[in-house]
Amino acid sequence: MATWQCVKNCGACCYLEPSERPELDEYLGSEELELYLSLVGEDGWCIHYNHQNRECSIYSNRPRFCRVQPEVFTEMFGIEPPELNDFAIDCCQQQIEGVYGADSTEMKQYNDQVGWV
Template sequence: MATWQCIKNCGACCHLEPSERPDLEDYLTPEQLVQYMSMVGEDGWCINYDKDNRKCLIYAERPRFCRVLPETFDEMFEVSKDELQQFAIDCCVEHIESIYGDESSEMERYVTKVVKANS
């Protein structure tokens, strides 16, 4: 079974631009949506994302919707625990491509570390 992993110095998931995620209301509670919107900076990136060091400044305290956990993905996307790993990998590939491009160093690192390692 494929195993999802986050790669350091990526941060694609920290690009929160609401116009690129038009279905937010479908998977966030009203309270989570308010919190999400409060985290979006003018440039579409999370205000808690340190772009220079490419790190989350609130990683240990980040909201539940920022965490890749079976129960979170089940609640938000109705993804079963058995489907979570491949779903999360596919989400990362799609998001990295949309933010950095399919030939970016971030994509190369993700494919090498996660996708090829699970082939």
């Protein structure tokens, strides 16, 4: 069984371009939406994403909407804890495909590490 995990050297979730996420206001409250938009750099990437080491520079203090945790996904998306694993894997795969491509090194690395067959 595949098990969701954050994979190092990916960072696809740090690509925040709002035009590619038109439903933001459906799952973020007004304060969180304002915070989200304040994090988007001119290139569409989070201003806290370090492109050289491919890591978040505020990881331990990242916003709630950047956390893959049962209570966050229940509040934001209505996903119950038993559904979280498969939902999170699907979200990551969609984001990685959109940012890097379906046949990218990042997608292969992600699928290998989560055990996706």
